[in-house]
Amino acid sequence: MVTPAAGPPAPSRSRGEGPTPGALNPLLRFSGVVLALACIYWGQAILIPFALAVLIAFLLAPLVIGLQRRGLPRPVAVVTVVLFAFAVVLGLGAVLATQVMGLAEELPQYQSNIKQKIADVRLLGRHSGLQRAQETVKQAANEVEREVERTGPGAARTPSPAPVVIQQDRSTRLMSLPAALSPWLELLARAGFVAILVPFMLLAREELRNRVLRLVGFGRLALTTRALDEASERVTRYLLTQSLVNTMFAVLVAAGLFLIGVPYAILFGVLAGALRFLPYVGIWLGAGLPVAMTMAVFQGWTKGLLVVGLFAVLEVFTSGVLEVLLYARSAGVSEVGLLVAVAFWTWAWGPLGLLLATPLTVCLVVIAKYVPELEFLWVLMGDEPIVSTDLALYQRLLAEDEDEASEIVERHLAKHPGDAVYDDVLLSPLALAAGDHGRDRIGSDEQQFVCRAMRDIVEDLLPPPAPGAGASRVRILAGAARSEADEVALLMLRNLLRPAGIDLDVVSADLPCDELVRSARERRVELVVIGALAPGGLTHARYLCKRLRPVLPGVKIVVGRWCVADDVDAMREALLAAGADAVATTLQETRDRVLDFARALYRAA
Structure with missing residues (x-):
């Protein structure tokens, strides 16, 4: 999704040279990971607002820098940008609050339509095999119960107990009020902490960076500088581009819902764009609300199916066209690694962890790319090739998988057509097999299979003759x-x-x-x-x-x-x-x- 910052790249590890000398021993590394996980889980009350503030500062920093380049002092630029952000958030909040209150007032009007939809679903369920199976099991259970009552001892039936109604005292209600308000007060406190922390981070951006450099040590100044620059560049580009894409998605959803005739199209469009920041599940949450509204408002199922089709088409267009055009490169995290990260951050921090999963993982993977002690995270979660093409080809030949070996060569030729494939990819497996055979790592049969399979691949690549x-x-x-x-x-x-x-x-x-x-x-x-x-x-x-x-x-x-x-x-x-x-x-x-x-x-x- 983003382009890494300019500068000398980190040393390539695609050849698998092994761990860097001086890395931490496995036991100490494991202890550090466990301690970090414990701090992340139990320190979420402080870490979540801090992470939100850092990400918002990343998002607003380009605007502050732009105003500074136009001659505004940094304090004035920071105040202007922060006030503008507050105005946008409050304006959207006011519009959404108005639409939500209007929606709440109109929902009782659609009560009969909602009941009809529920009745249709139940009627459909009665004709299904599952419903008939449930009825069969229930009927058999009733027959067994009647048989037990009929053949059991004739004891007198115990009278049913009289219902007891407990009325809560007013003083008890007042005592439970702080417990009811506690979650909201905690949320407001976190939001206030973020609102205070963001402008101070924007004002002291260079000072914070210098303190991080001093904390790591000036002996690793070049490495730390590259890591910080790449992390900030990737996260900033991701947030800005994702915000632009989601804004366009929200506009398209609102326009489509308006054309279909769904009420409160602006509300559902904004919610769809905001929920799309949640990886993988956000799009479905954003689609579920207008689909439910359409089912409640309109007779029949046509409008609801149109809304489902609208979201499907827009998601395909956004993922396949907009993101491809706007994202120069990926965020640096593999798909599987991002799924694991989403699960971890959601477990650790709940819904906010789901929201922060992608940018936090991007920062973590970039840091792991430059820190030898965290190399395992870069290997497991990064999107850069860990094994070069020639090594991957040799590995599949050792596994005697000729089909996948041929596919590796075909994929490489599709991306890098030309004669370089012979030197870059095809020669190396022969040399590696000869070296491993000389060291008694593979047998003669395995080396012969590698040569025979490589001969077949080379014969398939034989070009037509050029007479004359x-x-x-x-x-x-x-x-x-x-x-x-x-x-x-x-x-x-x-x-x-x-x-x-x-x-x-x-x-x-x-x-x-x-x-x-x-x-x-x-x-x-x-x-x-x-x-x-x-x-x-x-x-x-x-x-x-x-x-x-x-x-x-x-x-x-x-x-x-x-x-x-x-x-x-x-x-x-x-x-x-x-x-x-x-x-x-x-x-x-x-x-x-x-x-x-x-x-x-x-x-x-």
Whole structure:
């Protein structure tokens, strides 16, 4: 829903490097979580007004900043904005109070219509299977009761006791008055605390921020600054955008209800827009009130169904069009994480917790993103990818789920079309499988399945040939330095070269080195490509270069040494010294080197 603040991003954890050194031990972390939960639950009398004040300050801060940029002093700007907010709230309250009182006066007029609707519902229930089952059970129970009375001992029937009426003393009523007023007084006290706290927060915005920085410590100044900036940016953008969307939703609902003929359309429109701030349940609460009113006012069911259809269409339009256009990015919380957060805050703080769930969770997730001790919250509730696409692909291949592995590749291509998928996604599972097999983490059967599944995926991605290219007449042979994984990687290179008119001839990885050299000599190839996927394989690639160079002195040799992270320069020098003409570390770079040599050979011919 919002765009994070500018600045250096937090380190990516999508590769799953593990916990940050120096993080709190699990027991201390668990104790801290339990203490925090206890404070949240039992400190709600103070924390709820404080959280409301902070969110309102976030909402009003852009208006204060705008007035300051126009030359108004901060105290004048704060007073102006706060008075404007009070005027808007009081004006809406007055309009809503007037409409509510009018609605209360008119409801008795619709008593007969309400009874008719209830009778219709009961009549519908009588014809249902559930009602017949209830009547059957009740009839059987009555028969059993009569049988017991008939066969039981003939004791005299006990007379029914006389009813006793208890009249409450007036003094008791007066004593219960404070208990009845207590909830309202508590609500007014909280509202007053919020109203007082908001302007002071707006006046001392920078001072409060500096105190938070000092509390965390200046040793982590950059990290804390990024966290505060991103949290404030996300929450402010969420509140402003959500307020705009809900206002438009309220206007559309009021207009639609007015056209349908529902009385007090303004009241129900404002309530629908306000209730939409409640995640997931607000829209249904907002729709239930006008639907009930329509059922009470109008004969038949047509108007009620029209109101239900109005809310359904407007919600689809708001969620699918307005929010997509106005929200640059999400709030940074996953759907499942937000549902869990809504349940937690509702349990802790009741209805107000439901209202505050989204902005509070946004702040919590942003802070967890930058604090190593709270990383588990960011992992569980954030919406950023925790596992990169290549790791997700490798995981599904280890689970022998070829279907989902293919879907992962298709989804990545839909979002990121182009040749980069081979280097970014498809090479890594082969290298990871080779590394895990070398460390005895997976067996030979699992590695072979990964290679076989990757071969099928690469074959599905084979592009159509592009005839007519002159470089296609150059004879090129490709051989694996060591294993089947090298052969599959060469098939990826074949896919990259085919649109340029080159059909790469990839020999089997089972072919011995001597056979590969003899095949290259017999075919009179002009260019040889050697595929060597890390880890390992460097020795095999060097040996193959040394065998090819004396036999084919005029042939160009390109070595693809892929997925290498360390000592790239030393590796390149070793292969060039062994007889290679070019060394590439990515598939796309290998393609470019092969195309350069092929075009040069074609022009020379």
